[in-house]
Amino acid sequence: MPDVxxxxxxxxxxxxxxxxxxxxxxxxxxxxxNITHNIYISGYYTISSLFDALGINTSTVLQSVAPVFSANFxxxxxxxxxxxxxxxxxxxxxxxxxxxxxxxxxxxxxxxIFEARRLDGHAIVCGYSRLxxxxxxxxxxxxxxxxxxxxxxAVVEMLRDRGYTVIDGDxxxxxxxxxxAISRARFIIFAxxxxxxxLMGVVTAKHINPKIRIISRGVEEYSMTKIQRAGAEICxxxxxxxxxxxxxxxxxxxx
Numbered sequence: 227m228p229d230v231x232x233x234x235x236x237x238x239x240x241x242x243x244x245x246x247x248x249x250x251x252x253x254x255x256x257x258x259x260n261i262t263h264n265i266y267i268s269g270y271y272t273i274s275s276l277f278d279a280l281g282i283n284t285s286t287v288l289q290s291v292a293p294v295f296s297a298n299f300x301x302x303x304x305x306x307x308x309x310x311x312x313x314x315x316x317x318x319x320x321x322x323x324x325x326x327x328x329x330x331x332x333x334x335x336x337x338x339i340f341e342a343r344r345l346d347g348h349a350i351v352c353g354y355s356r357l358x359x360x361x362x363x364x365x366x367x368x369x370x371x372x373x374x375x376x377x378x379x380a381v382v383e384m385l386r387d388r389g390y391t392v393i394d395g396d397x398x399x400x401x402x403x404x405x406x407a408i409s410r411a412r413f414i415i416f417a418x419x420x421x422x423x424x425l426m427g428v429v430t431a432k433h434i435n436p437k438i439r440i441i442s443r444g445v446e447e448y449s450m451t452k453i454q455r456a457g458a459e460i461c462x463x464x465x466x467x468x469x470x471x472x473x474x475x476x477x478x479x480x481x
Contacts, residue, residue, distance in 0.1 A: 334386065339405045341391045342373045346410045349373075352397035352427055353418030354381050357443055357464055361415055362390065373406045398426040400434060408435050416442040416458075421449035425456055432457035 348371040351358050358374070365372045374390050375397040376382050382394045395402035397416070408414065414431050416424040424442045431438060442458040444450040450461040 335394055338386070338391050338393060342393060342405060343407045345371050345373065345391075345407050347371070347412050348407070348410070349413040349415065350375060350403075350406050350408060350411050352414065352416045353420075353423075354378075354385065355417050355419050355443075357419075358415070358417035361417060373411075375402060375406055398423055398430055400430055403427075403431060403434055408438065411435065411438055413439050413441065416440070418443065419445055421445050421453070425449070425453050428453055428456040428458050 349365055350373050351361050351365070352375045354362070354374055354376045362372065362374060372391075373393060374385055375393045375395060376385065377394060377396055379394070382392050385392045393402060393406045395405070397403060397418075408431060414427075416427045418424055418427075421444060424444070428440055428442055431440060440458040441460045441462075442453045444453055444461045444463045447463060450463065453461045
């Protein structure tokens with residue numbers, strides 16, 4: 227994983243940790259102050275409960291502010307439990323961020339794989355080319371669920387910022403297609419401007435899910451037959467379609 231991407235994810239993780247700590251610090255301080263009406267005791271309790279290495283220092287604060295069986299004791303115990311849970315979550319996130327930085331494992335990638343594997347009857351767009359962009363726009367406009375497979379890190383980040391579910395990897399690999407839940411997908415579109423990659427993708431997709439409907443792009447006309455023989459129902463050459471469309475437009479204006 228590139229250093230820029232690691233720093234970006236690590237930065238977001240640290241921001242999340244800071245936000246959680248700030249939220250629970252303010253919340254705890256506010257609740258305890260409303261019980262004790264003493265800012266010193268409230269601040270002391272908040273700091274000790276959030277940052278004490280042993281957990282929560284109940285021996286001094288709880289016994290002096292809310293003795294056992296008092297009206298406020300149960301509330302402070304609940305606050306203590308909540309603070310303990312927050313510590314566990316914070317430590318877990320910190321460890322996950324550390325493992326991610328060391329091993330290069332992307333948390334966002336894992337989350338996208340989890341989201342993709344929950345889909346059913348969706349479409350898979352392989353390669354975010356100009357054609358792939360148009361396909362994604364159409365699917366999004368028609369409210370059709372889809373997953374994008376792309377290997378360029380900059381493009382992956384951009385698509386995630388748009389809210390798309392993205393699997394980063396090579397769509398000619400079985401594992402990557404399986405991460406996109408190809409076994410439950412209805413359609414797969416190979417939009418990369420590379421006939422060999424599209425052909426290999428078609429063969430792999432058909433092997434995993436023989437029932438899936440395949441649409442592929444072709445760059446050279448002679449590649450169309452090979453791609454269709456491999457299992458694609460439709461193989462299009464955008465340049466030819468564009469030429470036909472331009473020709474029809476000129477004819478309509480001249481005629």
